[in-house]
Amino acid sequence: MTKHENEQIDERLDVIKHLLDNNEHLKIKEYIEELHPADIVEILLELDDEDQVHFFSILSWEQAGKVLEEVDSDTFIELLEILKREQKILILDQMAHDDMVDLIAELSEEKRKEIISLLDLEDAKKVTELLIYDEDTAGGIMTKEFITVRKDITIYQAIEDLRDKAGDAETIYYVYVVDKNERLVGVLSLRELIVNRPNKIIEDIMHEKVISVNLKTDQEDVAHLVSKYDLLAIPVVDDNNRIMGIITVDDIIDVIQEEATEDIYKFAGSSEAEDIDDDKIFHRIFISVKSRLPWLVITVFGGLLSAKVIGGFQEVLNKNTVLALFMPLLAGMGGNVGTQSSTLTVRGIAVGDIHGKEIFKTLFHEICVGFLVGLCCSIIVAVVSIFFVKGEVILSFVVGISMWANMITAATIGTLVPLIFKKIGVDPAVASAPFITTTIDITGLSIYFTLTTILLTKIVY
Amino acid sequence: MTKHENEQIDERLDVIKHLLDNNEHLKIKEYIEELHPADIVEILLELDDEDQVHFFSILSWEQAGKVLEEVDSDTFIELLEILKREQKILILDQMAHDDMVDLIAELSEEKRKEIISLLDLEDAKKVTELLIYDEDTAGGIMTKEFITVRKDITIYQAIEDLRDKAGDAETIYYVYVVDKNERLVGVLSLRELIVNRPNKIIEDIMHEKVISVNLKTDQEDVAHLVSKYDLLAIPVVDDNNRIMGIITVDDIIDVIQEEATEDIYKFAGSSEAEDIDDDKIFHRIFISVKSRLPWLVITVFGGLLSAKVIGGFQEVLNKNTVLALFMPLLAGMGGNVGTQSSTLTVRGIAVGDIHGKEIFKTLFHEICVGFLVGLCCSIIVAVVSIFFVKGEVILSFVVGISMWANMITAATIGTLVPLIFKKIGVDPAVASAPFITTTIDITGLSIYFTLTTILLTKIVY
Numbered sequence: 001m002t003k004h005e006n007e008q009i010d011e012r013l014d015v016i017k018h019l020l021d022n023n024e025h026l027k028i029k030e031y032i033e034e035l036h037p038a039d040i041v042e043i044l045l046e047l048d049d050e051d052q053v054h055f056f057s058i059l060s061w062e063q064a065g066k067v068l069e070e071v072d073s074d075t076f077i078e079l080l081e082i083l084k085r086e087q088k089i090l091i092l093d094q095m096a097h098d099d100m101v102d103l104i105a106e107l108s109e110e111k112r113k114e115i116i117s118l119l120d121l122e123d124a125k126k127v128t129e130l131l132i133y134d135e136d137t138a139g140g141i142m143t144k145e146f147i148t149v150r151k152d153i154t155i156y157q158a159i160e161d162l163r164d165k166a167g168d169a170e171t172i173y174y175v176y177v178v179d180k181n182e183r184l185v186g187v188l189s190l191r192e193l194i195v196n197r198p199n200k201i202i203e204d205i206m207h208e209k210v211i212s213v214n215l216k217t218d219q220e221d222v223a224h225l226v227s228k229y230d231l232l233a234i235p236v237v238d239d240n241n242r243i244m245g246i247i248t249v250d251d252i253i254d255v256i257q258e259e260a261t262e263d264i265y266k267f268a269g270s271s272e273a274e275d276i277d278d279d280k281i282f283h284r285i286f287i288s289v290k291s292r293l294p295w296l297v298i299t300v301f302g303g304l305l306s307a308k309v310i311g312g313f314q315e316v317l318n319k320n321t322v323l324a325l326f327m328p329l330l331a332g333m334g335g336n337v338g339t340q341s342s343t344l345t346v347r348g349i350a351v352g353d354i355h356g357k358e359i360f361k362t363l364f365h366e367i368c369v370g371f372l373v374g375l376c377c378s379i380i381v382a383v384v385s386i387f388f389v390k391g392e393v394i395l396s397f398v399v400g401i402s403m404w405a406n407m408i409t410a411a412t413i414g415t416l417v418p419l420i421f422k423k424i425g426v427d428p429a430v431a432s433a434p435f436i437t438t439t440i441d442i443t444g445l446s447i448y449f450t451l452t453t454i455l456l457t458k459i460v461y
Numbered sequence: 462m463t464k465h466e467n468e469q470i471d472e473r474l475d476v477i478k479h480l481l482d483n484n485e486h487l488k489i490k491e492y493i494e495e496l497h498p499a500d501i502v503e504i505l506l507e508l509d510d511e512d513q514v515h516f517f518s519i520l521s522w523e524q525a526g527k528v529l530e531e532v533d534s535d536t537f538i539e540l541l542e543i544l545k546r547e548q549k550i551l552i553l554d555q556m557a558h559d560d561m562v563d564l565i566a567e568l569s570e571e572k573r574k575e576i577i578s579l580l581d582l583e584d585a586k587k588v589t590e591l592l593i594y595d596e597d598t599a600g601g602i603m604t605k606e607f608i609t610v611r612k613d614i615t616i617y618q619a620i621e622d623l624r625d626k627a628g629d630a631e632t633i634y635y636v637y638v639v640d641k642n643e644r645l646v647g648v649l650s651l652r653e654l655i656v657n658r659p660n661k662i663i664e665d666i667m668h669e670k671v672i673s674v675n676l677k678t679d680q681e682d683v684a685h686l687v688s689k690y691d692l693l694a695i696p697v698v699d700d701n702n703r704i705m706g707i708i709t710v711d712d713i714i715d716v717i718q719e720e721a722t723e724d725i726y727k728f729a730g731s732s733e734a735e736d737i738d739d740d741k742i743f744h745r746i747f748i749s750v751k752s753r754l755p756w757l758v759i760t761v762f763g764g765l766l767s768a769k770v771i772g773g774f775q776e777v778l779n780k781n782t783v784l785a786l787f788m789p790l791l792a793g794m795g796g797n798v799g800t801q802s803s804t805l806t807v808r809g810i811a812v813g814d815i816h817g818k819e820i821f822k823t824l825f826h827e828i829c830v831g832f833l834v835g836l837c838c839s840i841i842v843a844v845v846s847i848f849f850v851k852g853e854v855i856l857s858f859v860v861g862i863s864m865w866a867n868m869i870t871a872a873t874i875g876t877l878v879p880l881i882f883k884k885i886g887v888d889p890a891v892a893s894a895p896f897i898t899t900t901i902d903i904t905g906l907s908i909y910f911t912l913t914t915i916l917l918t919k920i921v922y
Binding site for chain 2: 038159163173191209226227252254256260269289295297300303304314317325328330333361369373376388441445
């Protein structure tokens with residue numbers, strides 16, 4: 001977000017807070033009439049609970065509907081509570097089905113029924129239908145607001161049809177063509193509808209190869225298709241190829257952002273996306289602890305295993321306490337090289353760059369990189385460590401060699417682990433920083449002490 | 462990418478390779494006629510150099526143009542080389558301006574002029590114009606293929622206009638409305654053009670509040686606006702509010718993916734996005750080494766500083782060599798907690814969740830989380846380490862306490878560093894794993910040895 005944008009939000013917030021304090025409802029209405037619904041949502045989310053309710057009560061039905069589409073389900077219920085039954089009905093009627101479904105999917109059975117009872121019959125039916133799909137699938141993110149035309153009508157008839165139906169449809173940038181059994185047989189962009197002459201038959205100008213997804217397709221795969229084929233919307237079909245909904249590109253952008261954030265959190269060792277917008281501060285802390293602690297506990301036991309390994313070499317360590325000085329450096333360098341390799345491999349798998357012959361190329365690439373960066377770093381360490389070991393050149397040489405071996409191993413482990421995870425069907429992103437660094441710590445320390453023991457015994461003693 | 466999709470690519474690749482080997486040009490033409498251009502690009506990129514050229518020579522002009530839009534500039538030149546001058550002209554004419562500009566921006570002055578000389582006059586003028594903008598700005602990613610209408614005409618006239626101009630325009634999902642000085646004064650969706658009656662005047666139905674960006678706006682900010690306001694395209698204007706181009710949502714998706722990948726690479730300590738598709742394997746290794754080494758060298762010196770710190774406590778260490786056992790555990794836990802905090806903070810800043818009052822909330826949140834996860838982990842360490850220190854309960858208690866202090870400090874540093882970087886105008890993503898872990902290693906070891914020295918002196922001796 002730009003600095004300018006942040007300042008603008010803060011300025012608007014100050015204005016609204018001031019007007020709310022003075023109960024200037026008319027001025028607020030006037031002020032926000034100029035704003036985009038997304039800006040109104042932004043203001044509302046920044047207000048504290050009391051002001052939020054106050055501000056919400058001033059909005060028009062349309063604005064209120066847009067706001068409800070964007071808040072989380074707790075806020076949704078809180079804001080809805082303050083309204084009379086008739087107001088609820090009017091505002092719920094403004095909301096997009098897909099957003100409403102996301103919200104009420106998280107409510108209790110009872111609350112859910114209450115909300116659905118406020119919808120008109122057709123909306124209630126559509127929302128109930130959408131509720132059955134898993135939220136990470138195409139069915140879970142699609143909307144029912146789309147437009148179909150029969151293949152045997154003319155463009156003129158189709159456009160007349162659109163004039164009647166367009167109010168309901170979230171996007172009519174594509175018009176889907178169906179046969180008499182409601183099966184998806186073609187697609188037309190609105191552009192093609194306009195640039196062709198009105199007397200042409202839909203079937204003659206439609207594209208027959210429609211890129212569609214099944215209700216059960218994972219949302220990440222849907223995002224991949226929309227991005228690959230540069231689509232504005234993708235139709236969702238059931239097993240009989242009947243069109244059940246569409247997913248629009250704005251929802252795909254949300255999926256892409258969400259998946260990237262999830263991947264980033266996983267790299268850092270946090271098992272679920274933590275909701276930074278969650279208003280209840282202690283609830284948020286609890287969620288964070290819950291999602292990060294498992295990774296850390298694994299690392300604790302990994303670290304204790306390292307301690308055990310070091311314990312096995314206590315004799316060498318007692319003779320050369322100076323070896324202890326380089327342990328954090330060794331562990332740190334291994335961890336960093338390993339994290340670099342694993343991060344690039346995991347991201348490569350996620351965006352679809354690594355498959356087939358690329359797998360071995362990636363492994364070869366990372367090992368070569370580990371070899372080279374390891375060589376450079378080890379030379380620095382070998383040279384500088386001479387000052388630490390009071391001129392015992394052999395010792396600093398041994399430290400450098402161990403470091404090099406450690407870094408090559410780290411790069412190999414960092415690349416192999418996600419590739420193996422992928423192969424056996426585990427999410428490669430689980431091979432995140434904590435897991436990789438712990439593994440590398442243990443192997444690294446073993447290499448370090450084994451090599452130093454061998455080399456020092458052979459050379460020095 | 463789904464497993465199914467990967468298999469499909471491999472299968473198509475096998476078919477094409479087989480047909481290429483047998484010079485079955487007609488069969489190839491037939492086979493790929495069924496495919497989407499994006500699929501053809503995918504096949505071409507998987508072929509080795511020789512087959513690539515062979516395959517490319519079989520494509521239709523339109524397919525060849527689409528393929529060139531997607532390859533990197535080295536491949537672009539290689540493929541173009543094999544064509545005769547007339548073929549080059551025909552194929553270049555098929556390409557979108559924005560993609561062509563991205564490609565030729567990376568070429569030498571001479572090559573660039575050669576390509577531009579092959580374009581028709583109007584295209585040459587547009588491409589030359591686009592070349593002056595920085596590639597990370599709105600000007601650098603926009604396309605010249607958009608449609609404007611004058612505000613004083615009727616819908617009927619506008620639609621007739623579109624029929625004439627639509628071939629040129631990448632998207633006509635929005636029609637931009639200009640005054641007689643070509644200044645942007647409104648916008649209409651194609652949908653609104655269709656659902657309104659043809660005799661209405663554009664000015665009466667257009668939206669006057671157009672969300673636009675300046676030529677110099679950073680591409681990340683453009684992506685933020687498009688995603689916030691759910692746009693399909695955003696107009697780019699000069700300082701006089703004249704429309705100079707548009708950016709479409711498919712390019713925005715690329716920007717979002719690119720920025721997420723860049724952020725992920727930065728977390729892992731790699732200064733630039735490494736191009737995993739680069740075919741020249743040793744060139745790729747060189748690029749990787751170049752982008753990762755600086756971070757590693759910083760860590761080396763950080764690690765040597767740690768060694769210095771430990772050296773300062775060598776006396777305590779000599780007395781209790783058992784303290785050395787827990788050093789990697791301590792450094793590891795600090796690093797992990799710190800990385801978790803820094804990653805969440807950096808991502809929070811990037812997606813715009815952290816600003817204003819959120820800054821202090823985030824800091825408070827992360828310190829609390831560090832306190833709690835630190836408490837849990839320290840208890841485990843204190844209890845288990847009793848077995849390592851042969852029943853010296855005080856010693857294991859001291860290790861536990863130091864670990865706890867270290868983890869709270871790590872969470873604080875992990876959160877503060879990106880926030881401070883943001884404040885002083887440095888990219889917060891630079892506060893990546895290597896930087897944070899090195900800082901935390903040094904502070905952590907200082908805390909560990911200071912605390913153990915004090916506590917052991919007071920209690921044990």
